Amino acid sequence: MNYLESLNLEQKKAVLATEGPVLIVAGAGAGKTKTLTHRILHLIEKGVGPERILAITFTNKAAKEMRERVFAMLNSSASVGVKSAYSLRQANKPVVSTFHSLGVQIIKENSELLKLPRHFAIFDSADSKKALKDALIYQNLDPKEHLDKVRHIISNEKGRGVNFTEYAEKNFDDYTYQITKNVWRKYQETLSRENALDFDDLLLVTLKLFQNYKDVLEKYQNRFLYIHIDEYQDTNKVQNSIVELLAKKHRNLCVVGDTDQNIYSWRGAEIKNMLHFEKTYPEVQTIFLEQNYRSTKNILAVANKIIEVNNFRIPKNLFTENPDGEKISIFEGRNETDEAHFIALKSKELIESGVSPEEITVLYRANFQSRVLEDAYLSYGVSYQLLGTKFFERKEIKDLVSFVRCSLNQDSLSDFVRIINVPRRGLGKLTLGKIIGGKENELPSSAQEKISNFRNMLANFKTILTTLKTSQAIKYIIKTSGIQNMYGTGKDEDSERLENIMELVSLATKYDDLPAEEGIEKFLTDSALASDQDSLDEVKSGVKLMTVHASKGLEFEYVFICGLELDLFPHRRRNENTKGNREETQATNEEERRLFYVAITRAGKKLFLTHAQTRTIFGSLQVNSPSEFLDDISDKYTEKEYYGNTISQNKKPLFKIEF
Numbered sequence: 001m002n003y004l005e006s007l008n009l010e011q012k013k014a015v016l017a018t019e020g021p022v023l024i025v026a027g028a029g030a031g032k033t034k035t036l037t038h039r040i041l042h043l044i045e046k047g048v049g050p051e052r053i054l055a056i057t058f059t060n061k062a063a064k065e066m067r068e069r070v071f072a073m074l075n076s077s078a079s080v081g082v083k084s085a086y087s088l089r090q091a092n093k094p095v096v097s098t099f100h101s102l103g104v105q106i107i108k109e110n111s112e113l114l115k116l117p118r119h120f121a122i123f124d125s126a127d128s129k130k131a132l133k134d135a136l137i138y139q140n141l142d143p144k145e146h147l148d149k150v151r152h153i154i155s156n157e158k159g160r161g162v163n164f165t166e167y168a169e170k171n172f173d174d175y176t177y178q179i180t181k182n183v184w185r186k187y188q189e190t191l192s193r194e195n196a197l198d199f200d201d202l203l204l205v206t207l208k209l210f211q212n213y214k215d216v217l218e219k220y221q222n223r224f225l226y227i228h229i230d231e232y233q234d235t236n237k238v239q240n241s242i243v244e245l246l247a248k249k250h251r252n253l254c255v256v257g258d259t260d261q262n263i264y265s266w267r268g269a270e271i272k273n274m275l276h277f278e279k280t281y282p283e284v285q286t287i288f289l290e291q292n293y294r295s296t297k298n299i300l301a302v303a304n305k306i307i308e309v310n311n312f313r314i315p316k317n318l319f320t321e322n323p324d325g326e327k328i329s330i331f332e333g334r335n336e337t338d339e340a341h342f343i344a345l346k347s348k349e350l351i352e353s354g355v356s357p358e359e360i361t362v363l364y365r366a367n368f369q370s371r372v373l374e375d376a377y378l379s380y381g382v383s384y385q386l387l388g389t390k391f392f393e394r395k396e397i398k399d400l401v402s403f404v405r406c407s408l409n410q411d412s413l414s415d416f417v418r419i420i421n422v423p424r425r426g427l428g429k430l431t432l433g434k435i436i437g438g439k440e441n442e443l444p445s446s447a448q449e450k451i452s453n454f455r456n457m458l459a460n461f462k463t464i465l466t467t468l469k470t471s472q473a474i475k476y477i478i479k480t481s482g483i484q485n486m487y488g489t490g491k492d493e494d495s496e497r498l499e500n501i502m503e504l505v506s507l508a509t510k511y512d513d514l515p516a517e518e519g520i521e522k523f524l525t526d527s528a529l530a531s532d533q534d535s536l537d538e539v540k541s542g543v544k545l546m547t548v549h550a551s552k553g554l555e556f557e558y559v560f561i562c563g564l565e566l567d568l569f570p571h572r573r574r575n576e577n578t579k580g581n582r583e584e585t586q587a588t589n590e591e592e593r594r595l596f597y598v599a600i601t602r603a604g605k606k607l608f609l610t611h612a613q614t615r616t617i618f619g620s621l622q623v624n625s626p627s628e629f630l631d632d633i634s635d636k637y638t639e640k641e642y643y644g645n646t647i648s649q650n651k652k653p654l655f656k657i658e659f
Contacts, residue, residue, distance in 0.1 A: 018042065161238050253281070295604055472512075474504065563610075
């Protein structure tokens with residue numbers, strides 16, 4: 001058991017506690033991924049078949065990291081038993097997945113039962129917005145006024161385990177309810193017509209499958225004897241119900257989480273799933289991982305002080321054997337431009353001192369804050385990467401993915417309409433309207449011939465996609481569809497689009513080792529479920545700019561948290577009813593504090609906290625008070641900064657902005 005030697009006492013307890021329910025309360029930077037991967041290795045060492053082990057986490061990036069670490073440990077294990085068993089049964093690997101990817105797998109395996117084609121379409125966020133917008137227009141409603149609200153209600157209902165039929169049966173006499181019901185009905189018709197599911201359906205359909213077909217549930221209960229759930233505090237009702245059903249028979253359920261990092265209630269995450277775990281499983285073993293390996297003592301002291309104010313939490317206290325480290329720097333700018341210039345110049349100073357740009361991040365509460373930061377980084381020639389510009393949301397990539405999806409599922413009308421004129425085939429809006437309305441037979445024979453030729457090309461692509469390696473099939477589509485010639489003009493914009501398309505081919509090579517049909521299915525699933533953090537896998541040098549929410553699970557040596565002002569961080573909507581439910585207000589305040597705690601604990605060596613006296617928001621100049629969070633931090637842990645230098649150092653400022 002040499003693999004246990006690198007674990008601390010509590011980590012070792014968590015690894016060895018294999019039977020029955022286990023709750024691991026893992027603080028930030030406490031080595032939870034290491035603990036989970038060693039636990040999986042230990043189970044296999046004990047003789048558990050790798051394919052009987054399931055591990056679920058929340059992001060593709062986290063799942064990929066865990067999967068790679070598990071497989072690397074298995075392949076390099078000093079245990080002869082593990083090595084021989086693994087080499088003999090290489091195909092039987094532990095299932096390390098996100099909830100949504102697992103849902104896709106289960107739905108595909110039961111597609112006939114669900115009356116879905118195996119190649120069903122997955123509506124990403126943009127697809128869902130488009131379909132909901134069309135549904136609102138069909139109801140003569142203004143999408144600008146209703147889209148976000150209706151989309152949020154539908155997503156929340158699905159996250160609570162409610163499908164359209166169940167929602168429609170409520171029949172409330174309420175204006176918003178009636179709008180939502182009518183729009184949802186039209187939206188559901190679109191999904192059904194195109195043999196498509198949206199992100200929420202991937203979980204909801206899986207849950208309904210388990211609830212309605214006991215034999216199917218039992219099959220997966222017997223397949224997954226040992227279940228691990230990472231970031232358990234972020235599970236919603238549907239996710240938790242799926243987990244409870246899967247674990248009900250054998251009860252070998254290990255959940256890992258931290259109530260202090262529950263920051264997704266707006267997505268339906270229910271902190272009570274973790275707070276009530278010991279009531280649901282009275283025989284549970286609870287283990288605390290409190291030793292932090294990431295941050296300095298000063299950073300942890302501030303983090304602990306910030307979070308201890310909250311009531312809805314499982315109490316713990318992070319500690320570290322790392323040095324005290326530098327004090328936390330606090331900078332006050334006169335406005336957001338002043339603040340951004342300080343951050344950009346301090347980043348430049350760090351990079352010139354030898355710090356890698358990839359070890360620096362700037363975190364903000366709201367997306368609009370990125371604009372002034374980008375301007376500042378550009379002004380000083382500091383490279384940066386803005387997290388949130390997804391590779392798979394680029395037009396040329398979505399076009400190509402639509403070619404693949406539509407070739408496998410010609411019922412996907414949205415994909416068909418998107419690509420029938422890529423490249424242009426002389427089919428105008430009137431023609432597209434006839435196609436959408438199911439009236440192709442009313443079109444002129446010349447248009448019908450073009451459409452027929454297009455369908456034949458898609459049928460040919462389906463054959464190619466199910467026989468050739470994934471990258472070869474996509475390369476064939478790029479050339480044969482005319483996309484390659486369309487972007488071969490030599491213009492800068494077209495050249496960039498062509499480079500992106502070629503990058504997609506490179507990305508597709510990682511699926512080439514799989515059988516053709518399985519490879520293209522996994523390619524489509526991964527592209528549909530791509531998240532903001534996946535863009536970090538793109539090879540780009542520079543300081544990372546992102547929201548605090550997007551930083552969850554990441555770590556950096558140097559962290560700037562900007563915009564620490566009342567009403568911005570903690571964030572409060574300016575039209576929010578301050579006389580609302582007292583309990584809801586407390587819950588909101590505690591989540592904002594957890595969000596700040598998450599931001600602080602991303603930092604390893606150095607933390608910068610910045611705010612501005614004034615900030616222009618929605619065109620209006622706001623005079624700001626510093627965030628209440630700053631009042632909770634003792635002066636003994638902080639030092640003031642002035643234009644890039646601490647006051648205590650009494651150095652000449654790096655720059656000065658004239659007003």
